[in-house]
Amino acid sequence: MDKIIFNNTTAEPLTFKNGKLRVIHITDTHIGADNEEMTLCLIAQALDREKPDVAVVTGDTISSDNNREEVLERTRRFMQLFQDRNIPVALTFGNHDSESGIVTRQELMACYNEFPCSISVDEGDIMDGCGTYNVPVLASESDEVKFNLWIFDSGDYDDEGKYANVSEEKVEWYKEKSKIYESMFGKKVYSLAFQHIIVPESYDALKKVNHITPYTYKGIYDHEGYYRFDPKMPNFGTLKEPPCCGAINHGQFDALVERGDCLGIFTGHDHTNAFGVKYKGVDIVNSLSTRYQDDCFSTQYGYRIIDIDEKDTSVYSSKVVRWYNIYKPENLSQYKNKGELIYKTAKSVALKGLRERFLQGSGHLIVRIFGLRKVKYKD
Numbered sequence: 537m538d539k540i541i542f543n544n545t546t547a548e549p550l551t552f553k554n555g556k557l558r559v560i561h562i563t564d565t566h567i568g569a570d571n572e573e574m575t576l577c578l579i580a581q582a583l584d585r586e587k588p589d590v591a592v593v594t595g596d597t598i599s600s601d602n603n604r605e606e607v608l609e610r611t612r613r614f615m616q617l618f619q620d621r622n623i624p625v626a627l628t629f630g631n632h633d634s635e636s637g638i639v640t641r642q643e644l645m646a647c648y649n650e651f652p653c654s655i656s657v658d659e660g661d662i663m664d665g666c667g668t669y670n671v672p673v674l675a676s677e678s679d680e681v682k683f684n685l686w687i688f689d690s691g692d693y694d695d696e697g698k699y700a701n702v703s704e705e706k707v708e709w710y711k712e713k714s715k716i717y718e719s720m721f722g723k724k725v726y727s728l729a730f731q732h733i734i735v736p737e738s739y740d741a742l743k744k745v746n747h748i749t750p751y752t753y754k755g756i757y758d759h760e761g762y763y764r765f766d767p768k769m770p771n772f773g774t775l776k777e778p779p780c781c782g783a784i785n786h787g788q789f790d791a792l793v794e795r796g797d798c799l800g801i802f803t804g805h806d807h808t809n810a811f812g813v814k815y816k817g818v819d820i821v822n823s824l825s826t827r828y829q830d831d832c833f834s835t836q837y838g839y840r841i842i843d844i845d846e847k848d849t850s851v852y853s854s855k856v857v858r859w860y861n862i863y864k865p866e867n868l869s870q871y872k873n874k875g876e877l878i879y880k881t882a883k884s885v886a887l888k889g890l891r892e893r894f895l896q897g898s899g900h901l902i903v904r905i906f907g908l909r910k911v912k913y914k915d
Contacts (some may be wrong), residue, residue, distance in 0.1 A: 544657065544659055544660060544662060545657060545659045545662060545663075545668065545669045545670065545709065545713070546657070546669060546670055546671075546672065547626060547655040547656065547657050547669055547670065547671040547672075547687075548624075548655045548671075549671065549672040549673065549674050549681070550589065550590055550624060550655075550671060550672070550673045550674070550685075551673065551674045551675075551676065552673060552674070552675060552676045552682060552683075552844075552846040553589055553676065554676065555676055555845060555846040555847060556589075556843065556844070556845060556846065557589050557590070557673055557683065557843070557844040557846070558586065558587065558588045558589045558590075558841065558842070558843050559588060559589070559590055559591075559592055559685075559728075559841070559842040559843075559844075560582065560583070560586055560588035560590075560591045560592070560839055560840070560841055560842075561592050561594065561730065561802055561804075561823045561839060561840040561841075561842060562579065562591055562592070562593045562594075562826045562839055563593065563594040563595065563596070563630075563732070563803075563804025563805075563823050563824075563825065563826055564594075564595070564596045564630065564804045564805065564807055564824075564825035564826065564827065565579070565596070565597050565598075565614070565825070565826050565827045566596055566597075566598075566599050566632070566825070566827050567597065567598050567599060567610050567614060567827070568598075568599035568601070568610070570829065571827055571828060571829050571830070572610060572613070573877065573881075574828045574830055574877075574880075574881045574884065575826075575827045575828050576613065576614065576617060577877050577878060577881045578826075578828050578859060578881060578885075579614075579617055579826065579839075580617050581878065582838075582839055582857070583617060583618070583621050583623060584621070585862075586841055586857075588623060588841070589623075589624070590623065590624045590625070590626060590655075590671070590685075591618055591623055591624070591625045591626070592625075592626050592627075592685065592687070592730045592802075593625060593626070593627040593628070594627075594628055594630065594730050594731060594732045594802070594803065594804045594823075595627075595628055595629045595630025595631075595632075595633055595690075595731075595732035595804060595805075596630035596631065596632045596633060596732065596804065596805070597611070597614065597627070597630075597633060598610045598611050598614065598633070598644075599632070600632060600633060600634060600635055600636040600638060600639065601636050603638065604638045604639055607638065607639050607644075608639070608643075608647050611644060611647045611648065612647065612650070612651075615647075615648060615650075615651040615653070615654065616651070618651070618653045618654075619651045619652065619653045622653065623653060624653055624654075624655045625648070625651075625653055625654050625655065625656065626655050626656055626671050626685060626687050626730075627645075627648055627654065627656040627667065627687075628656070628667035628668070628687050628688065628689050628690075628730070628731060628732065629641050629644070629665070629666065629667050629689050629692075629732065630690075630692070630732035630733070630804065630805060631691070631692040631693060631699060631700070631732065631733065631805070632692075633692075634692070635692060640666075641665065641666035641667065641689070642658055642666050645658040645666050645667060646658070655671060656669075656687075657669035657687075662709075663703075663705050663706055663709055664691075664703055664705055664706070665689035665691055665703070665706070666689055667687065667688075667689040668687065668688050668689045668706050668709065669687050670684055670685060670686050670687065670713065670727075671684065671685040671687065672684055672725075673685065673844075675846060676846060680721075681717070681721055681725055682725075682846055682849055683725065683726055683727065683844055683846075683849045684717065684725045684726070684727035684797075685727060685728055685729075685730065686710060686727055686728070686729040686730070686798065687729075687730050687731070688702050688706060688710075688729060688730070688731035688788075689702075689706070689731070689732075690702050690731040690732045690733040690782070690803075691703060691733070691782070694782065694783055694784055696783070698757060698782065698783035698784075699733055699780060699781065699782045699783060699805075700733065700782045700783075700784075701733060701735070701736065701781065701782030701783075701784060701785060701786055701788065702731060702733075702786060702788040703786055704786040704787065706788075707786055707787050707788050707791050710788070710791060710792075710795075711791050711794075711795060714795045714797055715795075717797075718797070724795070724796060724797040725797055726797055726798075726799055726849040726850055727797050727798050727799065728798065728799055728800050728801070728802060728842065728844075728852065729792065729798050729800070729801040729802065730801075730802045730803075731801070731802075731803055732803060732804050732805050733780070733781060733782055733803060733805050734779045734780065734781050734803040734805060734806065734820065734822055735781060735785075735788060735789040735801060735803075735820060736759075736781040736782065736785045736789070737789040737815060737816075737820065738779040738781060738813070738815075738820050738822075739755060739759045739763060739779060739781070740815060741766070741769055741813040741814075741815035741820060742763040742764060742765065742766055742769075742775075742779075742813070743763065743764055743765065743766035743767075743768075743769075744761045744762070744763055745761065745762050745763070745764065746761060746762070747762060748762050749762075749764075749907065750899065750902075750903045750907065750911070751764055751765075751775065751776070751899075751903055751911040752764040753775070753777060753778035754778060755778055756778055756779075756780060756781070757781075757783045758783070759778075763778065763779075764909075764911070765811075765813075765909075765910065765911065765913070766813075767909065767910060769813050769814070769815070770813065770814040771811070771812070771813050771913045772811070772812045772813070772913045772914055772915060773809075773810045773811035773812050773821075773822075773856060773912075773913055773914075773915050774809070774810050774811055774896075774900075774911070774912050774913075775809055775811040775911070776808040776809055776810075777806050777807075777808050777809055778806075779806060779809070779822070780805055780806050789801070789816075789818070789820075792818050793816045793817065793818055796817070798818055799818070799819060799850070799851070799852060800812070800818060800819030800820070800821050800852070800854075801818060801819070801820055801821065802821045802822075802823060802840070802842070803821070803822050803823070804822070804823055804825070805822075806822050807824065807825035807837070808824065808825070808836065808837075809822040809824070810822065810823065810824045810838075810840075810856045810858075810915065811913075812854075821840075821854065823839065823840040823856070824836070824837045824838050824839065824840070824856065824858065825837045826838065826839045828859060828881070828884075828885065830884055830888075831888060832888040832889070832891045832892045833892060834859075835858070835859050835860040835885050835888050835889035835892045835893075836858050836859070836860060836889075836892050836896065837858065837859055838856060838857045838858040838859050838861075838862075839856075839857055840854060840855070840856055840857070841854065841855050841857060842854045854915070855915050856915040859885045859889065860885060860886075860889025860890075860892055860893050861893075862885075863881075863882045863883075863885040863886040863889065864886050864889070865886050865887065865890065867886075868882060868883055868886050871883075899911075900912040
């Protein structure tokens, strides 16, 4: 086992259970006074329902505009959900986690790591930022590394105040460690990558047009024009806002393509995007915000489930779960005996989600009929 632990950038390994690994991707919970109770309730229900083997949390977890002690206490209440269920947590940071300056990434990581369920890593001064590491996944019945999770701190803002991307230093770390793993195990170890901010190549995988139409979005920074799904590409999910990538590209996606061991890169940051597209052999995937604000709009939020089978680690399956597809008026009765908070939350989502489901479904259908193009693909 010691041979896969080096440079303080490797988490304690996971193990395939009965040949399977289930990941729940949680992101952009933005837990604060206005949403903590219902958001934690929904996450707890999701953990009990999905029974994941690991939770990967990709930042913007706790609202940082509160006082320091409130931030740390909310962090602890969040982590207690996983500790109570003995679910390992691999966590990194987004652009808002330490934005207010009242708590640093390193202090937050120390708070997360108070909990034995956390397998998250503070890599110290090895690289910039905090929360860049990998999580090996061992075979069910041996110490062979069968799969790998790359966790990247994608930073917050660059010197001009624009969104950051994974730094060159972290890209070089990934390339070197990927090569070492290939040398150690005699083959490439298939993997998935997780981080907060989506890669700029997401725009290369979309179709650029010169005018705005429904479900077409103006690009940011140097991505001029408007963008939407390209029907010629392998698309999945829904695109509801422009990908908010960093301004300066340090070559992370090119490195993933070059190394050829990463099946997909999963991000958050863009709260309403649950889309993906395969580009140059790598899936670029964005997951929904995992919070609930007790309003119609946020009933569309949720989480992503990713399943990997030990028998063939060259593929994976993924599904998006939205709150309004779980909690519906017709199934409310099953939550009545599960406690006041659970029933109150389920009822709120079920009733307010009716409007949001109708609006989304109608919008997709109208564009499909009159725009003669598809704007919703299979998740």
